[in-house]
Amino acid sequence: MTPRSTPPRVGLFGLLGGGNIGNDGSMEAVLAHLRAERPDAVLDCFCSGPEHVTEHYGVPATPMHQWASYRLERRGPAAAALKALGKVVDAGRTLAWVRRHDAVVVPGTGVLEATLPVRPWGFPYALFLLCLSGRLTGTRVALLDVGAEVIDSATTRAMVRWAARLAHHRSFRDEHSRRVVRDMGVDVRGDEVGADLTFALPLAVAPAGPTGIVGVGLMAWSGGSGDRRRAQEIHDSYLATMTDFVGRLVDDGRRVRLFVGDALDDAVVARVLADLRADRPGRELSVEAGSIRSLDDLVRQMSDVDTVVATRYHNIVAALRLGKPTLALSYSPKSDAVMAEMGLAEFCHPAHFPDPDRLAAQFAELEARREQLGRVVAARAAAAADRLHRQLSGLCRDLLGERPAAVPRIDSAA
Template sequence: MTRVRVGVFGLLGSGNLGNDGSLEAVLGYLRAEHPEALVDALCGGPEAVTARYGIPATRLHWYRGEYRTASRAGAIAGKGLGKLVDVFRTAAWVRRHDVVIVPGMGVLEATLPLRPWGFPYSLFLLCAAGRLLGTPVALVGVGAAAIRDRPTRALVRWSARLAAYRSYRDAQSRDAMRAMGVDTARDEVYPDLAFSLPTPPSPERPASPPASGREGPPEQGGAPAPAGTPGPVCVGVMAFHGGNDDRARAEEIHRRYLDGTIRFVRALVEDGRPVRLLTGDDVDATVVAAILGAVDSPLVTAAETASLADLMKEMAAADTVVAIRYHNLICALKTGTPVLAVTYAAKSDALMAQMGLAEYCHPAREVDADRLLEQFRELEKRSAELRQTLTERNETAARRLDHQFTALTAALFPTTTPTTRKAP
């Protein structure tokens, strides 16, 4: 039997845990249902992808300085030449495959700073090559949003139109693509792919009273607090500077977000709460350092996380989570830990509503530490009730993702017989 050749594509292995978690989910699906598939990647961090997931990987861009700001003539020329070379490199890579999958990620949105000649251009090359060469490109469980910048919007719209298969991680993503002129009549909506990842075992959790003083070092991931004491709080942070339309006031937005987060963490420490700082991307390390420097307390520690599994282990051991990054929120929700979302885009609000926590959102561009603390305390009062809600919503998400993978097999592997999937 001829082995099907599957390519995975995206900013993978580049330090973003959410992107890599989406890849891990798709690899889990392929290994469970299509173990005969030969899989490799065209991605941002090929060395990391090969080391972690054991698949061959090729660098996404020919020009190695792609993500550095080009100010000198030589760098500008290098980037320009790289864009031309990437046309042929991408086409050659696509030609070697029977199917290409773009696993999740917000590839059809610009909710964070993004230039059209960056990833939108790369995605367009992929989808155009797939259409011209007869290789189906599948955008699986992706995020989308309205885009004001015309060149970026045009590239995103044509990428979606040229893809052979599309599914979205929320209804508003599908609505956004429809508003851009993409025919979405056959496109389905499923939960984010990360909801299919295995969940770490939940520690035994004693009931915690309202926050009070606590001495001693914070609990590390994996062990609940002793009975009668408030447990740790995970605070997921981000190097947040607003989105594409906020460039003129990016530093103002960042300063307000950071100052509000520092005040919130300081208030938790004053209540005697151990705080674990979590990130979702390598670039977030500067925010962690700023908080540790501003809140000089042994109660505040930073976790070292290299995957969504690591994040889930930390969050499963926490009483409560406060987070800004989308996949930090998913990790908390998936472990059944009540979470307060600091939201910078509608996708986070939609996720929280989907999981029954719509009222626990706080705007990232206008962080108010006092209001955040008030919402946090309200959330903790309903902890037991919300944990039950999350258990039920997670079961629904798992069933929906089974349908996603069944639909993906029917669309991309119609001549193969899938292996029965086991629940994570």
């Protein structure tokens, strides 16, 4: 393949910049690779948080939904009418944005799932418009190492199925996701299984020896799309168990550091801290909770903990990338899959109505085997990182052609 004579225009698409640090970490991994291998590429985003993406990553960005520009109350007949109009306008906006690019990359994340509550006319519709626009304009759309899950809603499932069929390139972060998409009726023969893209990010420097700190990742967990009627019950059970677990650590004299993975999780951290203080009046609690607004923040705060207990998927992945023995409160097969790949299948615990005593027993076993498990996790995480770098290099060549011998660096769209 001969080098291009003009700089390629590459778009990134997804729920990026909206407060979920795992989503942003996946984008960051792709941005870093593009900037290293194709510094001539002109980059921009079509996403849910354009202001954040531009401010923090230096990439021009366009809001994914026309509705976001109306800035009106979201209830009542007028709001409903404007929202419906916005969906029509979004079709034209998406087509116009896609046609300006040589390739569009959807960088990882669970774009083919509905594990957490999602409406079909939200992101699934936006993803369908993207892939359809790619076919209509000839722009190559790549779903890169994405996650998928069985979807109960027929409308959402249809949107996701057609998006997957229309994409020019598909790869999956685990074999489970590939199998789910195959069972939806999509031909996945030849589609590659990679890993979660955040495994491609550089490692933080960890301390030489144990520190005694336990990391606990909390989540605003209240079930998935099929659990709306029991959402409060699920949330209360999860909150009670995690408060009990952290309380046991504190009572045993352990230092605890609390993590989040989304801005929504801050309220859960505040509630756990408040309940711990109420149950232990006058005591100085050995619990800390620093501000986390990016994957870099999370990795820095995780770097010196000995073990991690986490719920949100990208808290789990970040811990594994750092080689930390990890116990996952799993709310989805994606958590089970990555834990099994890293040699920790026995250290999964259900996030639905978790059992405090069993959770404590699993944690005790994790700590007893900490050194041996840490070596296994570190080796497997390094292998996943190597696999991703090879995959990303191949995708760059396939989508954009060979890199010119010498090009000026251009980081953003004109």
